[in-house]
Amino acid sequence: MKNQLFALIGLGLLLATASAYAQTGVVKAKVPFNFIVNKTQISAGQYLIHPLGTMNSGAMTLESSDRKVVMAFLPNACESSQPPQTTKLVFHRYGEQYFLAQIWSAGNERGHELPKTEQEREVAMSYPAPQDVVVVATLR
Numbered sequence: 001m002k003n004q005l006f007a008l009i010g011l012g013l014l015l016a017t018a019s020a021y022a023q024t025g026v027v028k029a030k031v032p033f034n035f036i037v038n039k040t041q042i043s044a045g046q047y048l049i050h051p052l053g054t055m056n057s058g059a060m061t062l063e064s065s066d067r068k069v070v071m072a073f074l075p076n077a078c079e080s081s082q083p084p085q086t087t088k089l090v091f092h093r094y095g096e097q098y099f100l101a102q103i104w105s106a107g108n109e110r111g112h113e114l115p116k117t118e119q120e121r122e123v124a125m126s127y128p129a130p131q132d133v134v135v136v137a138t139l140r
Contacts, residue, residue, distance in 0.1 A: 029137035
């Protein structure tokens with residue numbers, strides 16, 4: 001009886017994790033410019049962004065298609081009253097510098113927002129407002 005209960009609980013956790021993973025999914029995007037995530041300069045290219053560990057941790061990873069770049073970051077949750085129609089990455093642009101700001105999945109009113117770093121705040125002082133640049137992505 002105990003074994004059946006543990007198996008049932010395990011199956012429930014597995015299904016809950018799979019369901020949460022399907023909601024967030026893996027975002028695939030080709031970014032045509034160099035950009036910054038946290039304090040790291042990232043080259044233009046094809047990237048995958050996916051959850052790291054449990055869905056409750058909120059941590060995500062950014063991985064280049066050649067796997068030369070793999071980094072973890074911790075975004076905050078954000079919401080929109082209108083779910084986006086496309087999966088997308090939003091960057092803040094200041095002159096020629098781009099900072100990854102948000103990650104959205106099509107049809108999901110919940111997204112991920114990276115907190116502004118000290119570096120972004122310093123760069124922002126020289127500009128009246130960031131220009132938002134959207135890169136359309138896909139769910140993989």
